[in-house]
Amino acid sequence: MSSIMYKEISFQSIFSLRAGGALPRRGKDDVRTLISNAEVSTILSKLITTLFIAFFGFAVFLPLMAGTSSSYPTRELTAVGSVSTFLAVVLFLISFMGLQVSTSFVSSKAIDVLTPLSLSKSDISHIVFLCFIRIFDIPLAASAMVLLLAYYFIGGSFLGGLAAFAGIIVTEAFALMLTVGLARFFYSRVAGGGGKSRWKTLLRFVFMLVWILPSFGIYFVVNFAGQIAQSFTSLTQGVSSILQLLVLIYPFSYGYLVSFATFSFQASYLTVALSVAACSGYFALAAYCVKWVTRTVGRIGAGGISTALREVVKDTAVSPQAPWLGTIRKDLRIASRSPSYASLFLLPAIEAAVLAMSFSSFNEVGLSSTLGLLTGMSVVVLMLPPTLVSIEGLAASYTRSLPLKKKTLISAKTLLSTLTYAISLVVLFVVALYVGRSYFYILTFGAIHLFSVAAATMLELIILTNKFWKEGFAIGNIYARLSTYILIIIPGLAVVMIPIIAALATFLLAQSLTLAVFLGLAVTEFAVATAYVALEK
Amino acid sequence: MQEVAVQVEGLVVNYGPFVAVDNLSFTVNSGEIYGLLGPNGAGKTSTLKVLVGVLEARAGKIEVFNTPISQEVAAKSQIGYVPEEVVLLDSLTPREFLEFIASIRKLEASAANSRLEKLVSAFELKQFFDTPIAALSMGNKQKVAIIAALLHEPRLLVLDEPLIGLDARSSKILKELVTFHAKRGGAVIFSTHIMEVAEKLCDRVGIINKGKIVGEGTVNELRKLVKSAEGSLEDIFLKVTEQEAGMQDVIRALEEEEKQP
Numbered sequence: 032m033s034s035i036m037y038k039e040i041s042f043q044s045i046f047s048l049r050a051g052g053a054l055p056r057r058g059k060d061d062v063r064t065l066i067s068n069a070e071v072s073t074i075l076s077k078l079i080t081t082l083f084i085a086f087f088g089f090a091v092f093l094p095l096m097a098g099t100s101s102s103y104p105t106r107e108l109t110a111v112g113s114v115s116t117f118l119a120v121v122l123f124l125i126s127f128m129g130l131q132v133s134t135s136f137v138s139s140k141a142i143d144v145l146t147p148l149s150l151s152k153s154d155i156s157h158i159v160f161l162c163f164i165r166i167f168d169i170p171l172a173a174s175a176m177v178l179l180l181a182y183y184f185i186g187g188s189f190l191g192g193l194a195a196f197a198g199i200i201v202t203e204a205f206a207l208m209l210t211v212g213l214a215r216f217f218y219s220r221v222a223g224g225g226g227k228s229r230w231k232t233l234l235r236f237v238f239m240l241v242w243i244l245p246s247f248g249i250y251f252v253v254n255f256a257g258q259i260a261q262s263f264t265s266l267t268q269g270v271s272s273i274l275q276l277l278v279l280i281y282p283f284s285y286g287y288l289v290s291f292a293t294f295s296f297q298a299s300y301l302t303v304a305l306s307v308a309a310c311s312g313y314f315a316l317a318a319y320c321v322k323w324v325t326r327t328v329g330r331i332g333a334g335g336i337s338t339a340l341r342e343v344v345k346d347t348a349v350s351p352q353a354p355w356l357g358t359i360r361k362d363l364r365i366a367s368r369s370p371s372y373a374s375l376f377l378l379p380a381i382e383a384a385v386l387a388m389s390f391s392s393f394n395e396v397g398l399s400s401t402l403g404l405l406t407g408m409s410v411v412v413l414m415l416p417p418t419l420v421s422i423e424g425l426a427a428s429y430t431r432s433l434p435l436k437k438k439t440l441i442s443a444k445t446l447l448s449t450l451t452y453a454i455s456l457v458v459l460f461v462v463a464l465y466v467g468r469s470y471f472y473i474l475t476f477g478a479i480h481l482f483s484v485a486a487a488t489m490l491e492l493i494i495l496t497n498k499f500w501k502e503g504f505a506i507g508n509i510y511a512r513l514s515t516y517i518l519i520i521i522p523g524l525a526v527v528m529i530p531i532i533a534a535l536a537t538f539l540l541a542q543s544l545t546l547a548v549f550l551g552l553a554v555t556e557f558a559v560a561t562a563y564v565a566l567e568k
Numbered sequence: 569m570q571e572v573a574v575q576v577e578g579l580v581v582n583y584g585p586f587v588a589v590d591n592l593s594f595t596v597n598s599g600e601i602y603g604l605l606g607p608n609g610a611g612k613t614s615t616l617k618v619l620v621g622v623l624e625a626r627a628g629k630i631e632v633f634n635t636p637i638s639q640e641v642a643a644k645s646q647i648g649y650v651p652e653e654v655v656l657l658d659s660l661t662p663r664e665f666l667e668f669i670a671s672i673r674k675l676e677a678s679a680a681n682s683r684l685e686k687l688v689s690a691f692e693l694k695q696f697f698d699t700p701i702a703a704l705s706m707g708n709k710q711k712v713a714i715i716a717a718l719l720h721e722p723r724l725l726v727l728d729e730p731l732i733g734l735d736a737r738s739s740k741i742l743k744e745l746v747t748f749h750a751k752r753g754g755a756v757i758f759s760t761h762i763m764e765v766a767e768k769l770c771d772r773v774g775i776i777n778k779g780k781i782v783g784e785g786t787v788n789e790l791r792k793l794v795k796s797a798e799g800s801l802e803d804i805f806l807k808v809t810e811q812e813a814g815m816q817d818v819i820r821a822l823e824e825e826e827k828q829p
Contacts, residue, residue, distance in 0.1 A: 434642075
């Protein structure tokens with residue numbers, strides 16, 4: 032039965048976005064396509080997470096596999112660092128994936144159909160839990176396999192393998208608890224609030240930041256895999272004097288236990304005993320987490336926690352804006368209440384902050400590094416237009432009846448995307464200022480690149496609205512229609528890259544013309560895209 | 569002479585190979601309440617969706633107050649629509665949703681607020697005004713959709729099963745509003761399965777079956793069509809849609825099954 036419920040939830044996750052409630056009036060073939068899309072998309076999202084895990088797993092264990100650190104205590108401490116890092120990363124990746132899908136899980140309310148059936152509460156709870164676990168099945172299994180395989184390659188022992196297996200099980204239980212806990216908090220305290228309360232608005236913003244942390248983590252670990260593993264190793268070496276304390280802290284306790292069981296290095300009985308005790312404690316905590324998740328997820332699946340707290344309504348006044356501004360306000364409001372949307376809105380600014388951290392390794396933020404930073408940030412911003420268009424699909428079967436011009440829609444979403452990019456540039460500028468690096472290139476090239484990003488956004492939105500205007504807007508969320516996203520992002524990417532590549536080429540050939548070429552191309556792109564949008568009805 | 573509010577000619581709507589609406593034509597005049605009746609899957613909702621621009625027709629011509637529906641913005645500005653299945657932006661509150669609607673329809677704040685206050689009070693929605701739509705009951709969601717449809721004082725109201733989920737008070741108010749709207753020269757297209765409501769409320773009805781109009785006119789005109797002097801609209805409907813004979817057989821079969829020990 033959990034299999035049927037799981038299929039239903041996967042389907043609904045794509046249905047609400049793609050069909051906007053218009054599905055019953057579609058042809059059988061369309062419905063079949065939607066169902067197969069939903070099935071493929073859910074598998075795809077699992078495989079992507081699995082690939083991340085596999086990539087990172089082998090990246091952190093590479094120094095041990097290659098035998099580059101063979102002497103005591105480096106090898107032993109590297110093993111501690113590798114295992115601990117891998118566990119921390121699995122925690123991040125599974126939580127990230129969980130946060131994205133928990134929205135569909137809560138909003139589907141598919142579990143409602145189970146309640147009238149002749150099933151006990153405990154049966155329903157188990158079905159919902161199994162259904163929830165199925166969302167993560169491949170990544171959960173892959174995490175365990177990657178760790179055990181990598182451990183096998185470094186020449187692990189049976190006992191060490193057992194400890195590693197226990198560590199990954201505990202990590203997965205923690206990840207599920209983190210996902211469910213955050214989802215529970217979001218839907219009971221944040222999403223259920225009214226639009227008038229400033230406190231709720233502030234809370235939503237804070238929560239968006241919390242929600243983005245796993246996204247930040249994913250970016251961080253993928254880009255800095257080697258450095259993270261090294262940092263963990265350094266940490267274990269640096270604090271060897273307070274080893275007893277460190278072995279009590281997850282995930283180091285498992286890292287130590289695995290390393291000790293593998294290499295049997297010289298450690299005091301007290302340290303080993305503390306590590307075993309801490310691991311046992313975390314194992315017990317994980318067992319409790321699973322129990323808590325089983326209980327809580329049943330309530331989430333039934334929509335039991337999304338009941339809103341009702342506020343006292345003083346008036347019924349509204350403040351109508353111009354259509355484009357009304358569209359932007361609506362998009363921001365919806366995004367602030369949906370973790371998957373919110374994370375994409377905040378990702379560019381967070382990415383800018385992460386990239387800005389790398390300033391410390393530069394002596395000077397020159398042209399090439401600035402253009403590199405602009406490339407990275409604009410690629411993330413290019414994911415926004417499809418997301419913004421998919422918001423239109425949430426109620427397409429109604430909103431399509433509104434007299435909204437295509438060019439108003441494109442303008443509103445272009446402005447919002449470009450503004451998001453501008454905020455990322457401000458973050459970059461502030462950090463450059465803070466760390467005392469030159470910010471000339473960020474200011475000049477960044478400001479000019481806004482034109483290019485706006486043009487790319489317009490191009491994406493023109494493609495999207497032309498493709499989806501007739502059939503209802505939605506294209507699904509990032510996991511549901513990844514292939515569509517990629518196909519739309521490629522032309523956008525070409526537009527943002529043309530001035531960057533041209534600027535780099537000009538820099539090599541005629542340095543003094545670099546800024547002029549960059550400006551000329553960006554403004555031309557913007558002018559062409561704006562003229563095209565102006566011609567839209 | 570009455571102005572033609574809606575003109576539908578040769579409308580064809582299909583979903584893949586399935587033809588939902590087959591060469592449908594009808595006219596609605598201003599000041600008129602036109603009931604669109606038909607069994608489930610007859611093509612009523614598809615027709616109304618094309619009329620309001622939610623769905624694309626394969627063929628046919630539609631004009632709303634002489635504006636072709638192809639002139640989307642101009643045509644849609646004159647229409648207020650309540651869908652059969654109320655799918656709104658669930659994470660917004662009614663206040664936020666109606667603010668969005670007022671923005672898209674370019675309403676002045678003072679005019680919008682004055683009308684909104686009256687409508688919210690009439691449908692007793694004030695206490696739910698800052699509650700997310702997702703947390704509202706079906707009836708309250710329906711009220712939000714009705715207020716959104718009436719907010720800009722449209723010339724044409726397209727109401728697809730608008731009474732579903734409404735309490736008795738709100739149903740009564742909506743019916744009064746619809747009647748008042750028509751008296752002021754507006755037009756209404758009203759789809760319902762409740763024959764008594766259609767009989768009392770509608771000036772003319774069009775009965776649609778398998779995507780085609782199978783009967784059209786006032787109730788008296790339809791009685792003549794089925795050669796019945798006293799039948800209710802329900803009787804007429806069942807005859808016109810050829811459901812009466814089959815229905816009796818089904819009822820008889822069910823009754824016999826009930827009698828068996």
